[in-house]
Amino acid sequence: MALISTSEFLGITDADDHGVRHMEVGDRAVGGGRGSLFGGVGLAAGIIGLEDTAAQPAVWATGQYVSTAFPPATLDLEVTLSAVGRTVTQGRVIGSNDGSEIISVLGATGVRPEPARMVGESMPDAPPPEDCIDSERPHEVDSIHDHIDVRMARGMFGFSGAGEPSGDNRTVLWTRFRGVRLDAAALAVMADYSPSALGNSLGRVTFLSSLDNTIRFAEMPSADEADDDWVLLDNRVEFVGNGFGHSSCTMWSRSGRLLAVASQSMTVIVPDVV
Template sequence: MDRLFFDLRATHNPHRWFMPLTPDVCVGRPDEMFMFGGVGLASAIGAMERTTGRPLIWATAQYLSYAKPPSVVDLDVWVPAAGKYNSQARVIGHVGDKEIFTVNAALGARPSELSRQWLTMPKVPRPEDCEPGEHWRAAHYGLHSRMEVRVAKGHYGFDRQGAAEEDGRLLLWVRPRERFAIDSSMLAIIADHVPSGIGNALGQNAGGNSLDNTLRIRRIVPTEWVLCDLRILGVHGGFGHGAMYLFAQDGELLATASQSLIVRVRETVEDR
């Protein structure tokens, strides 16, 4: 098995996997940490790709509850339909009898020489020419400490206060500090940075909790950094909706993502 950002483990049953939760795949205050939503989707993708032997086409996660360390998340893979070139699969992630997330997906590849993209990467400075972005919690623990962020456009972290981005757009270069390969699972984790765009769009110390996360893979190519073209589409009634386009450094469109989330505005230092 390829080395993964999270600790996904096999069992004697090829349709059952499990993942011990440690703080390095979680977010939140030290006394209230919980699994990062992107890790739930990423672990389900890893389990489905290994169970079916096929690459991801798309996956969507619905987040139902929180999993906290040091619990163990069990992942049950169901493959209700498997054809010549693609499979339809589902994962239920649970801690004991408590369901944490459900992921539906399609996996596979068809023989074809067609490979085109019409969406182009925006012109931005190289990662090394962009300012480092520090997460608003500014913590040296948890998942965010394992991700390196460079800001190409917009505001990330506490500098977003009072600086609303009129087009609701945030451009970030992102890579794992431990240099994990950029595969479908790693893209699922990077794509879950959509809530980071809420504060940039509103000009407030704001973010949110994901209700869902959908990832659509176009083509995965080797790249060290991923450019995240993050767009907050709108907020209303306490909820927000956003999208992301993920590019390799050479401009190749790797994937697209979208999600809805609960908008949370943090007013005090204690909220950190």
């Protein structure tokens, strides 16, 4: 099967005469439940806008979710390169619908000489995805979740209750974005599954609303990994309190390469608890 980029999967257009890219907010762009734009997709769209405009790979990016977009809607992506240096380009992307801001993305792209290399974290032990528990998240609407497989290697999936709570702040899960290359934007989409660790930590199904997603890219997939193979997420919940939560994850290729480090903050809603 021919693989496509995340940009092709989401149907992001080239820049128009005003330099603005467009994306229809359809089934492939929304999350489950309420059927609104999936946070990770918003960040992915911003990363695509930055990488395409700067013609460099992404180094890091953050997306702030200002308001919710439901289909039918068009996300207009306006890219501004605020600093173009010799090796690094910094920029921002405003994603809006009918002139109303939906997301703000900041980030950098770059190509630099490499004076040193080290990977500080270790891939956690995990059984292969084929031996792990399906997250079995119920899908009330057609959504991006229909295109991404999730298997629990450790802990409970916080949105469905699949698996067993680990008794601590960590879950380990496999994700696969079927038919899509492992590009930076695909990793941004996958990273938005990390907060599923909140329910595991609290020992019960937990809902949340992302305030942001932040991702920092490490090693790129090797040529034979740049397909739609599984990616392992090692998720940590650092804090839940004051009605908010913070979580992070490291993301690993199946062959053990550190692909990215991601984090986010969110509002936390525990069903039946005021």
